[in-house]
Amino acid sequence: MNRKKLLLKLSITALVLLALLALAFLWGMLAGSVSVPAREALSILAGRGETASETHRIILFQVRLPRLILAALTGAALAMAGAAFQGLLRNPLADPYIIGTSSGAALGATVSIVLGLREPILGISPIPFTAFAGALISMFLVYTISRRNGKVPMDTFLLAGVIVGSFMGALVSCLMACARADIPKIVFWLMGSFSGREEWINVLLILPYLVVGSVVLYRYSHPLNLIAMGEDAASHKGVEVERTKVVLIISASLITAAAVSVSGLIGFVGLMIPHVMRHITGPDHRILIPASALAGALFLMSTDTFARTVLSPQEIPVGVITALLGAPFFLYLLRGRKAFI
Amino acid sequence: MEKRCSGDPVKTALLSGPLALILFMLLYAAPIFPQPEDGAYTVKDSTGRSICFSSPPCRIISTGPGVTEILFSLGAGPEVVAVTSNCNYPPEARKRVSVGDMLLDTEKIISLKPDLIVTDANLRMEQMKRLESMGLPIFSINCADVAGLRDSLLRLGRALKREKRAEEICSEIETRIDRIKRRIASASSSKEVTVFVEIWDKPLMTAGKKTFFNDLIVMAGGVNTFADSRTDYPTISVENLIERNPEVVILTTSSRERVLGNPVYRGLRAVKSSRIHAINPDIIARPTPRMVEALELLALWLHPEIRSITPNCACLKYPGPPKTPSVSTNDRIGH
Amino acid sequence: MTIVEAKNVEFFYGARQALCGVSFSILKGGFYGLLGPNGSGKSTLLSILSGTARASKGEIELKGKRLETYSRKELARTIAFVPQETDADFPFSCREVVMMGRYSHQGILGMGSRGDDAIVEHCMEITGTSAIAERPITELSGGERQRVIMAQALAQGGELLLLDEPTSHLDIKYQLEIMELVRKLNREQHLTIVASFHDLNIASHYCGEIFFLHSGRLAGSGPVDAVFSEEMIKNVFGVPTQLIAHPSTGRPLVFFRSGGEEQR
Numbered sequence: 008m009n010r011k012k013l014l015l016k017l018s019i020t021a022l023v024l025l026a027l028l029a030l031a032f033l034w035g036m037l038a039g040s041v042s043v044p045a046r047e048a049l050s051i052l053a054g055r056g057e058t059a060s061e062t063h064r065i066i067l068f069q070v071r072l073p074r075l076i077l078a079a080l081t082g083a084a085l086a087m088a089g090a091a092f093q094g095l096l097r098n099p100l101a102d103p104y105i106i107g108t109s110s111g112a113a114l115g116a117t118v119s120i121v122l123g124l125r126e127p128i129l130g131i132s133p134i135p136f137t138a139f140a141g142a143l144i145s146m147f148l149v150y151t152i153s154r155r156n157g158k159v160p161m162d163t164f165l166l167a168g169v170i171v172g173s174f175m176g177a178l179v180s181c182l183m184a185c186a187r188a189d190i191p192k193i194v195f196w197l198m199g200s201f202s203g204r205e206e207w208i209n210v211l212l213i214l215p216y217l218v219v220g221s222v223v224l225y226r227y228s229h230p231l232n233l234i235a236m237g238e239d240a241a242s243h244k245g246v247e248v249e250r251t252k253v254v255l256i257i258s259a260s261l262i263t264a265a266a267v268s269v270s271g272l273i274g275f276v277g278l279m280i281p282h283v284m285r286h287i288t289g290p291d292h293r294i295l296i297p298a299s300a301l302a303g304a305l306f307l308m309s310t311d312t313f314a315r316t317v318l319s320p321q322e323i324p325v326g327v328i329t330a331l332l333g334a335p336f337f338l339y340l341l342r343g344r345k346a347f348i
Numbered sequence: 349m350e351k352r353c354s355g356d357p358v359k360t361a362l363l364s365g366p367l368a369l370i371l372f373m374l375l376y377a378a379p380i381f382p383q384p385e386d387g388a389y390t391v392k393d394s395t396g397r398s399i400c401f402s403s404p405p406c407r408i409i410s411t412g413p414g415v416t417e418i419l420f421s422l423g424a425g426p427e428v429v430a431v432t433s434n435c436n437y438p439p440e441a442r443k444r445v446s447v448g449d450m451l452l453d454t455e456k457i458i459s460l461k462p463d464l465i466v467t468d469a470n471l472r473m474e475q476m477k478r479l480e481s482m483g484l485p486i487f488s489i490n491c492a493d494v495a496g497l498r499d500s501l502l503r504l505g506r507a508l509k510r511e512k513r514a515e516e517i518c519s520e521i522e523t524r525i526d527r528i529k530r531r532i533a534s535a536s537s538s539k540e541v542t543v544f545v546e547i548w549d550k551p552l553m554t555a556g557k558k559t560f561f562n563d564l565i566v567m568a569g570g571v572n573t574f575a576d577s578r579t580d581y582p583t584i585s586v587e588n589l590i591e592r593n594p595e596v597v598i599l600t601t602s603s604r605e606r607v608l609g610n611p612v613y614r615g616l617r618a619v620k621s622s623r624i625h626a627i628n629p630d631i632i633a634r635p636t637p638r639m640v641e642a643l644e645l646l647a648l649w650l651h652p653e654i655r656s657i658t659p660n661c662a663c664l665k666y667p668g669p670p671k672t673p674s675v676s677t678n679d680r681i682g683h
Numbered sequence: 684m685t686i687v688e689a690k691n692v693e694f695f696y697g698a699r700q701a702l703c704g705v706s707f708s709i710l711k712g713g714f715y716g717l718l719g720p721n722g723s724g725k726s727t728l729l730s731i732l733s734g735t736a737r738a739s740k741g742e743i744e745l746k747g748k749r750l751e752t753y754s755r756k757e758l759a760r761t762i763a764f765v766p767q768e769t770d771a772d773f774p775f776s777c778r779e780v781v782m783m784g785r786y787s788h789q790g791i792l793g794m795g796s797r798g799d800d801a802i803v804e805h806c807m808e809i810t811g812t813s814a815i816a817e818r819p820i821t822e823l824s825g826g827e828r829q830r831v832i833m834a835q836a837l838a839q840g841g842e843l844l845l846l847d848e849p850t851s852h853l854d855i856k857y858q859l860e861i862m863e864l865v866r867k868l869n870r871e872q873h874l875t876i877v878a879s880f881h882d883l884n885i886a887s888h889y890c891g892e893i894f895f896l897h898s899g900r901l902a903g904s905g906p907v908d909a910v911f912s913e914e915m916i917k918n919v920f921g922v923p924t925q926l927i928a929h930p931s932t933g934r935p936l937v938f939f940r941s942g943g944e945e946q947r
Binding site: 010094097098225226228229231232233235236237239240242243244245246247257285289290291293297 | 733734744754755756758759760762763764766769770771772773774775776779780783784787791792794835839906947
């Protein structure tokens with residue numbers, strides 16, 4: 008596909024998704040457990056809200072805005088990582104959690120909670136940091152276990168991910184059994200939710216990894232196309248397969264780790280979004296990856312808005328909603344056209 | 349062998365057998381029937397269960413922090429042989445053997461041969477049923493609210509033969525509560541102060557109307573901002589808190605600095621006037637004699653203009669360990 | 684002109700020796716067939732030539748330069764490899780698949796190479812796949828898919844085309860179609876062909892030179908007429924055969940003898 012055609016397709020996809028994203032954003036800003044009249048909200052957003060109450064202004068800019076942005080960034084991260092792993096593993100049903108980084112993050116967070124590291128370091132809660140460290144350790148273990156003769160066979164990689172993931176999960180259960188008083192906190196963290204995390208600091212924590220990771224990921228999106236057709240074939244066409252794989256694995260894992268460290272385990276986004284987008288945009292990762300990012304942001308932003316308004320003032324953790332959506336999604340795949348899978 | 353008349357030996361056997369059996373059972377079962385021996389007495393617990401004591405229990409196991417505090421406040425500290433790992437008050441309670449936290453170690457409980465296990469009537473009902481079916485003596489007290497506290501103190505007082513002490517504590521608690529109520533009633537600002545109590549931070553949780561927290565707030569002359577919630581411990585969204593804008597915020601989990609520094613709470617009245625107070629969650633969560641401390645603190649925070657309420661944090665004096673133990677808990681094996 | 688020069692190539696799979704001191708030359712424009720039973724080293728040899736595997740011992744020179752010194756992209760611009768089968772897990776269109784062959788000429792994000800579209804179009808015409816250009820590769824038959832992969836290989840713009848058992852897994856019609864295409868590529872596009880076969884007759888029909896491999900050794904090499912013999916086949920494959928000349932082409936035709944026929 009030549010430059011012009013690629014840019015055209017990319018632009019159209021991006022425009023449509025951005026428009027939807029803007030609508031979802033608007034909905035998220037206007038909806039919430041406190042009803043801010045639409046007119047007032049719009050005027051505040053437009054910058055002409057001098058007459059609006061300060062309470063409403065704070066709700067919009069300090070509660071809803073950071074939360075929407077965090078949800079968008081998390082959704083984008085998970086969807087992009089999912090697209091990358093589906094291509095690497097040559098499996099349109101792969102999930103970014105399958106390689107164990109999420110369990111490592113869970114362990115990191117659990118250790119932090121159990122040790123009672125509550126008080127902030129420099130005003131920031133230590134949990135995202137220990138979670139991220141856990142994810143990195145997990146990633147390192149998986150890579151080391153599956154590396155053989157300088158190569159990383161994807162089958163072994165997958166198995167190593169499952170092994171490390173289950174081990175980390177077992178450790179989490181063990182810690183939960185030893186520190187039963189902390190179970191509610193741990194479970195809440197594991198469930199994946201944005202409530203209580205509407206702080207700008209969380210956005211700042213995830214942003215650098217997301218930006219760097221996605222740039223690197225995108226730069227390798229074309230070799231990923233070739234690898235998705237077979238590693239040997241890609242090698243014959245001139246792709247440095249092992250190096251590309253390592254770069255892709257590391258950047259996708261970092262993106263996943265950052266997202267999970269900040270938001271907990273929100274499932275199914277990394278699986279459903281790229282899978283669905285592939286049917287809309289085609290399997291070319293040069294379009295699929297940015298499209299998944301935008302669609303992931305759109306999806307998680309909307310789902311979170313739904314999660315915090317449907318049973319207002321109670322909030323359902325967004326991870327619960329995505330999990331509930333996952334089952335009918337799979338059912339549809341099973342029953343639908345064979346070409347879907 | 350000469351033959352005897354078939355009736356006699358058989359009759360004897362037939363009669364003596366069951367007779368012996370009955371006698372045996374009576375002897376064995378004697379303790380079940382309350383015999384009017386010297387010093388024996390019966391006390392009913394809060395669930396209506398009748399427990400018979402031949403003498404005041406001297407190997408008591410407490411299954412919760414509130415229960416422990418009540419036991420120690422009655423002076424029964426030396427008789428308490430085991431507590432749970434959450435029992436942190438009074439300090440010497442921490443030295444007792446632990447039988448678990450959320451889950452109780454049945455084996456350990458049995459091995460300690462308690463002659464009384466005191467428990468909160470609303471908690472661990474399954475576990476208590478199991479222990480009871482093994483023949484262990486369970487005594488339930490109602491630890492849900494202030495009335496329950498009084499009831500618990502008096503019942504346990506009867507069970508431990510410390511009625512006088514129990515009455516003393518009850519009357520002191522009543523006196524202090526009355527004093528606070530009078531001071532509040534006579535205060536210039538009779539308007540009720542809106543209060544938000546934070547039970548948990550992530551997720552943000554508060555207490556509804558039918559909770560002890562709510563009772564304390566009402567007694568302290570305040571109104572719980574979320575008294576209208578449908579559940580007892582609702583998780584609420586930050587937006588609701590901002591909208592309802594309470595005048596005072598009581599924290600049990602977050603730190604004061606965190607709340608004051610968080611831009612999300614910038615607009616709250618309570619933040620602007622610095623009426624954010626962190627309280628020891630133990631004294632506000634457990635209906636125990638220490639609740640008066642909590643009440644006095646709350647009253648002071650809610651009505652700072654009432655200068656004359658000085659919280660007495662030395663509180664009720666819990667009798668310390670006697671110089672020589674009145675019973676040697678090591679050699680008595682129980683009933 | 685020699686395009687590939689191999690000297691004493693050895694290869695070990697762990698302890699097992701797959702190639703034992705194989706030496707040969709491949710001349711430009713030739714159509715070479717690799718014949719031998721399973722385990723004789725055919726696939727190993729192709730792997731080494733295509734750069735997937737590295738010889739344990741020995742030297743291989745490609746266009747006068749040692750094979751190891753080529754970068755991945757340089758190699759891809761010179762040698763193309765068509766495997767026996769291609770997995771298709773993702774529904775790339777045929778055009779996209781063929782375009783992947785241009786990778787070694789392109790820059791980041793597959794940009795920067797002029798005339799790629801025209802080249803891809805051309806390759807698809809030659810291989811007769813223009814009609815199915817927009818169809819997803821996942822929906823093609825085996826024969827169609829193989830032709831698309833050939834177009835992709837052609838698009839690499841190399842001089843040497845390696846094929847691993849191009850006729851296996853295909854119906855007869857597609858077998859001949861593919862072979863005709865390969866012959867066309869050899870004659871019209873001047874590609875040097877090295878292909879391994881199972882079918883002796885197809886090899887004899889199309890190839891110019893044959894390498895017979897047996898237990899990792901080169902049992903014989905040379906022009907078809909010279910090297911095909913009942914004795915050679917007996918040595919390499921262990922079966923008795925009878926050879927006659929093809930009525931039209933004069934090439935050797937191999938008849939297999941089951942040993943239980945009646946002598947007429």
